[in-house]
Amino acid sequence: MISGASRTPLLSARSLAKSYGGRPACQQVSMSIDEGEVLAIVGESGSGKSTLLNLLSGRLAPDTGEVRYRMRDGVERDLARLSEAERRLLARTDWGFVHQDAALGLRMNVSAGGNIGERLMAVGDRHYGQIRDTAANWLTRVEIGIDRIDDKPTAYSGGMRQRLQIARNLVTSPRLVFMDEPTGGLDVSVQARLLDLIRGLVADLGLAVVLVTHDLAVARLLSHRIIVMKEGHVIETGLTDRVLDDPQAPYTQLLVSSVLAA
């Protein structure tokens, strides 16, 4: 067994900082994530957790600090030094990004099959029959009936859109997926189904996931490790069950004790 410490992490960030108009949204954040690891970033709105996610995924440039990613060829690269073409290729192949609002992650006027096929075509797949088969296969994996393959996401329910968004992201076999409140705004029963699906896929595919959520129950169910943020700072980090069951920082204790146990 290879020990985690001696290997280069998949993604690592050092001293990330970002301000909006002089207001710091993210300050001195360092972290790393390995293959197959699920890291939850939790905090209340305005804590900087979404800013951190956007910095880590290269959607936002940091004021200071750097994010490094180990590419499929094993070479570690500084995100800021990638060309625009390299960054786009990374985002549509080796990475996924699941938005809370499915409309941001899907083409709402393109069929479900087309939404999945588009990522495949972007990496050079041209065989229509194969693309359609792969799309159908992925719809099944995310529990969407194949008879819905030609429907547009506008005709889908919220939970189905989210599952379609996940299929679109996973079709290129990414190693790292960013998720921004993937179950936010869904009904509880729909949420449970989606969480179960994500849990299964993450384990089966050995995905690394950076998951932003304000829901500690979601973090407990899905993540191995947790980062607690407040006002742009990392307040506490550690093993998920340790942080939730024996929180050390005053803010984490407040956060954990504020949740109603069902």
Next chain:
Amino acid sequence: MTAHPDTIALVVEDLGKSFTLHMHGGTRLPVVSQVGFEVHAGECVVLGGPSGAGKSSILKMLYGNYLAGSGHIRVRHGRALVDIVEAEPRAILDIRRMTLGYVSQFLRVIPRVPAIEIVAEPALAAGVERTAALERASGLLHALNLPERLWRLPPATFSGGEQQRVNIARGFAGEHSILILDEPTASLDAVNREAVIGLMAARKATGTAFVGIFHDEEVRARVADRIIDVSAFAAREAA
């Protein structure tokens, strides 16, 4: 580090813990201090002492679920002795996958996952092939008398005793060389208590080490090789 014989599974040294309640003016609640004991392969050590003495807290520290305030918890993981107190989260997860199992008092139900899958999961995580893992899960559910019609159902609607049997089966399904048991028999009837004692005896015979809490005196007397009175480690309030 001092030399330990090969049969050592777990060494606890000078372990201490207190809670600081920041929501309550920083009140400090001392739990235990200077806890020390060893557990060997094939041995069952039971933590005794009155309720509130810190038995559960010690078990949770052994598992890395609670943060130790001081001291060491050295666990034989493969050929190395790894200190849980200082281990990185990733190392603790690896230890939990391969070496250290934990059976809590209650099953944490995962929506939509059938009982048999919940039980098989630790075996799969340890690298056991799927058919073999499911076979092992079936064997355990059988041994614990869970009706077969329930195996494919998610345990959310099961009774407390049924859920606890799923929980115990899950705890025994992995490849762990050390099992931590926090009152596993509390909600079981006599027949199933007997089943748990049987499962423990079988695992002890193959070298699994146990650390546990058992309130039922008869069960305790039958499973314990040694009983450690935790009140000896009562925390003294630091100045």
